[in-house]
Amino acid sequence: MQLDAGNTAVVLDSTADFPEGPERFPSWRVVPLYVRFGADSYRDYVDLGPADFYARLREAPELPTTSQPTPADFASAYEDLADYERIYSLHIPRKLSGTWQSASTAAEQTGGGRARVIDTGTVSAGTTLLALAIQRRLERGTTDEEIGELIDRFRAEHHLIFTLDTLEFLARGGRIGKARGMAGQLLHIKPIMTILDGEVEPLKKVRGNRRAFKEFQDAFLAGSGDDPGLRVAIAHAEAPTRLAQLAKLVQATRPRATIEAETTLGPVIGTHAGPGTVGLFWFADE
Amino acid sequence: MLFVAESAEDFQRVPAPRAGTISAVTVLDLARAAEAALEANRARIDDLNVYPVPDGDTGTNMLLTARAVVEALEGGDTDITRAALLGARGNSGVILSQIVRGAFDVLGGVDEVDASTVTQALRSASDAAYNAVREPVEGTMLTAIRVLAEEAEAAGEASLDELLSSLLIRGDKAVAETREQLEVLRQAGVVDAGAAGLVEIVRGIAAHLKGEPLPAAPASEPPSADAVHLETSRYRYCTVYVVEGEDLDSEALERGLVGLGDSLLVVGDPSALKVHVHTNDPGAALRAGTALGILERVEIANMHVQTAQREERLSQSTDVQRMTDVVAVVSGDGNRRLFESLGAAALVDGGETMNPSTDAILAGIEQTRAPEAVVLANDPNVIMAAEQAARLAKTPVRVIPSRSLTAGLAAMVGFEGARSADENATEMKSLLADVSTGAVTIASRSVDMDGIQVARGAYLGLVDGDPIAGGTSFDAVASSVVDRLLGEPRDVLTLITGADEPELGSLLARLAEHYPEIELEVHPGGQPHYPLLLSAE
Numbered sequence: 001m002q003l004d005a006g007n008t009a010v011v012l013d014s015t016a017d018f019p020e021g022p023e024r025f026p027s028w029r030v031v032p033l034y035v036r037f038g039a040d041s042y043r044d045y046v047d048l049g050p051a052d053f054y055a056r057l058r059e060a061p062e063l064p065t066t067s068q069p070t071p072a073d074f075a076s077a078y079e080d081l082a083d084y085e086r087i088y089s090l091h092i093p094r095k096l097s098g099t100w101q102s103a104s105t106a107a108e109q110t111g112g113g114r115a116r117v118i119d120t121g122t123v124s125a126g127t128t129l130l131a132l133a134i135q136r137r138l139e140r141g142t143t144d145e146e147i148g149e150l151i152d153r154f155r156a157e158h159h160l161i162f163t164l165d166t167l168e169f170l171a172r173g174g175r176i177g178k179a180r181g182m183a184g185q186l187l188h189i190k191p192i193m194t195i196l197d198g199e200v201e202p203l204k205k206v207r208g209n210r211r212a213f214k215e216f217q218d219a220f221l222a223g224s225g226d227d228p229g230l231r232v233a234i235a236h237a238e239a240p241t242r243l244a245q246l247a248k249l250v251q252a253t254r255p256r257a258t259i260e261a262e263t264t265l266g267p268v269i270g271t272h273a274g275p276g277t278v279g280l281f282w283f284a285d286e
Numbered sequence: 287m288l289f290v291a292e293s294a295e296d297f298q299r300v301p302a303p304r305a306g307t308i309s310a311v312t313v314l315d316l317a318r319a320a321e322a323a324l325e326a327n328r329a330r331i332d333d334l335n336v337y338p339v340p341d342g343d344t345g346t347n348m349l350l351t352a353r354a355v356v357e358a359l360e361g362g363d364t365d366i367t368r369a370a371l372l373g374a375r376g377n378s379g380v381i382l383s384q385i386v387r388g389a390f391d392v393l394g395g396v397d398e399v400d401a402s403t404v405t406q407a408l409r410s411a412s413d414a415a416y417n418a419v420r421e422p423v424e425g426t427m428l429t430a431i432r433v434l435a436e437e438a439e440a441a442g443e444a445s446l447d448e449l450l451s452s453l454l455i456r457g458d459k460a461v462a463e464t465r466e467q468l469e470v471l472r473q474a475g476v477v478d479a480g481a482a483g484l485v486e487i488v489r490g491i492a493a494h495l496k497g498e499p500l501p502a503a504p505a506s507e508p509p510s511a512d513a514v515h516l517e518t519s520r521y522r523y524c525t526v527y528v529v530e531g532e533d534l535d536s537e538a539l540e541r542g543l544v545g546l547g548d549s550l551l552v553v554g555d556p557s558a559l560k561v562h563v564h565t566n567d568p569g570a571a572l573r574a575g576t577a578l579g580i581l582e583r584v585e586i587a588n589m590h591v592q593t594a595q596r597e598e599r600l601s602q603s604t605d606v607q608r609m610t611d612v613v614a615v616v617s618g619d620g621n622r623r624l625f626e627s628l629g630a631a632a633l634v635d636g637g638e639t640m641n642p643s644t645d646a647i648l649a650g651i652e653q654t655r656a657p658e659a660v661v662l663a664n665d666p667n668v669i670m671a672a673e674q675a676a677r678l679a680k681t682p683v684r685v686i687p688s689r690s691l692t693a694g695l696a697a698m699v700g701f702e703g704a705r706s707a708d709e710n711a712t713e714m715k716s717l718l719a720d721v722s723t724g725a726v727t728i729a730s731r732s733v734d735m736d737g738i739q740v741a742r743g744a745y746l747g748l749v750d751g752d753p754i755a756g757g758t759s760f761d762a763v764a765s766s767v768v769d770r771l772l773g774e775p776r777d778v779l780t781l782i783t784g785a786d787e788p789e790l791g792s793l794l795a796r797l798a799e800h801y802p803e804i805e806l807e808v809h810p811g812g813q814p815h816y817p818l819l820l821s822a823e
Contacts, residue, residue: 067347071371071383072368072371098380101380105371105380105384108418185627185628186624186627187627187698187699187807187809205699207696207699207777207778207805208777208805208823211777
């Protein structure tokens with residue numbers, strides 16, 4: 001089947017932190033996860049935006065919890081896209097969230113075989129990089145095989161490095177993965193982390209923000225080439241200065257790269273990462 | 287609950303009851319029975335939640351899913367499959383919605399429930415659940431529903447009552463077995479939350495079919511401390527006690543404790559209640575108990591330390607294969623906690639003023655379980671004894687020649703248990719090159735060194751072991767040390783206070799003013815003779 005932007009839709013979940021997607025592309029939809037403060041449940045980005053979320057996080061007596069969209073949430077997004085013959089539904093790793101499971105259930109029960117549900121192996125702006133790469137191919141005409149190869153290559157080759165101010169949020173939400181040996185440390189150590197095979201994995205430990213930044217610098221330089229196809233995204237949680245520093249770093253290190261997204265981590269990812277988090281994502285596309 | 291015919295017309299529609307069957311049970315009644323059973327067990331099931339991620343809400347998710355079905359039915363909606371799907375919350379809710387779908391594919395089409403329809407419903411539920419999950423994991427709710435279906439099929443001609451009883455026995459056994467089926471459950475010492483929830487639903491429905499009241503939720507032992515502590519708590523003290531007395535009101539006690547913290551459990555009977563709560567105010571938690579009776583077996587533990595130790599155990603026992611342990615020479619309780627939290631496996635008492643013997647260091651090395659070890663000397667006078675101990679040890683041991691406790695802390699940041707002692711030694715020594723250390727001590731005699739004159743009993747400031755300032759003002763001496771340490775650009779300044787805790791207020795104010803960019807950390811160390819240890823990285 002020949003796929004193009006007119007017959008193929010893209011569905012993201014809200015952890016892609018790309019709420020403007022549907023405005024930019026009429027064939028895109030974003031399905032929100034839920035964030036709960038006590039008894040109050042909010043749809044990620046729809047009922048509660050990042051600014052209000054972080055303000056509330058500072059005040060809240062207990063930390064929020066998150067939950068995946070229901071299969072019905074995905075079913076209604078897929079039904080809304082009834083005019084499209086193919087749907088690429090791109091999601092946060094299944095080891096980190098049940099979102100992929102909900103989307104798969106909905107695709108099986110209502111998608112009529114049109115929806116391909118993908119575990120992207122990445123989070124936040126990383127998913128946006130993949131979605132934009134798919135959209136570029138759709139706009140010039142493509143096939144399922146070509147998109148399948150792109151997704152495989154993205155999962156194997158995209159880079160993601162992030163650091164947190166504290167492991168408390170990750171540990172409380174249970175998504176700490178192999179960094180759990182670092183929880184409970186009394187000395188303030190900044191973990192430099194990535195996501196590998198769908199799990200959080202520590203790369204290095206450093207003290208101080210300046211050294212953390214240097215780790216980003218080294219990783220970006222070593223993991224990228226001087227390539228006009230290099231696509232970069234940056235995400236932060238209440239750390240606009242670090243975001244600006246990273247943008248400058250990218251421009252200075254790889255002047256031909258395109259920064260495709262500079263985003264705030266939304267309520268759901270913010271619940272698990274916490275304020276002060278900053279992440280850099282890159283992928284050598286064509 | 288048996289159907290009560292209110293009119294002749296109603297009576298005619300009811301088929302004559304047969305032996306071993308119960309007629310006119312409505313789907314709504316069954317859904318309500320399931321909801322009530324989950325409601326009664328919600329908190330207990332939440333506490334069990336470990337797999338797939340310990341976010342502690344499996345019970346809540348299952349309850350909300352069941353409630354959605356009840357509410358839909360009460361509103362006249364008979365599409366139960368859709369109601370369950372719409373209401374499904376979390377992985378457990380999604381799987382439960384598929385179980386509901388499978389079960390009601392059978393139960394929705396019959397007028398009466400008997401042993402044979404129950405058997406068919408369980409089989410259909412099990413198949414629906416397995417079909418919905420792409421990668422079925424045994425030791426979860428899936429196993430429980432499959433085992434129940436198999437038990438029912440094996441029961442043959444049993445009556446409904448007999449079947450329900452044997453299902454509950456088998457179900458409870460299946461739940462207990464999940465502990466051995468999933469590694470993560472075995473480590474935490476808990477059973478699977480979803481499986482437990484499913485069996486509670488069966489228990490609720492069985493009681494309803496037999497016309498019995500819902501059995502009281504098991505007054506179970508609270509989950510093991512490990513399970514409770516899978517999540518790090520915002521509260522510091524895990525407080526546990528038993529209160530003994532007469533006519534103890536567990537709900538009243540719970541109300542008195544609920545505002546104090548989280549992870550609250552109050553279980554037991556009117557003569558003895560066991561309390562577990564995470565709180566920053568253990569005193570208030572104990573007072574709530576003493577108001578009712580006599581306290582026994584009081585335990586108050588600092589969980590921030592427990593968490594570190596638990597994480598340490600887990601990281602030793604699981605996927606990260608531990609190659610190397612750390613032995614550190616340390617003095618002061620606070621410093622011991624710091625080194626433990628960073629992953630030191632054995633601590634040898636000693637430091638700046640009490641140098642441990644080779645023997646003591648060797649004993650520390652022998653305490654470790656990893657095949658190799660590194661020793662942090664943390665004092666110039668300990669390095670040789672440490673090297674001696676390393677030579678005597680039967681396993682490969684490397685010595686990190688850290689010359690102060692703060693230097694040792696800096697080196698600990700580079701420690702990685704999965705690497706060999708050699709690799710760790712290289713990394714940790716390289717960190718020593720990037721750290722400058724200082725101290726403020728009290729001169730034990732009058733000294734005149736390197737042009738610094740200090741009277742006995744006055745403060746003496748040292749940087750990298752050399753005296754650089756002296757005087758009777760702690761602030762002045764400490765400030766001189768700080769200025770020297772921060773003479774070249776640094777990122778992080780660490781202050782460790784001693785057993786004689788100095789007043790740091792004006793030093794910290796000065797730091798904020800003169801070095802606004804520096805990241806500052808202050809910890810109580812408790813070391814003797816040195817009111818302040820410092821390091822700059």
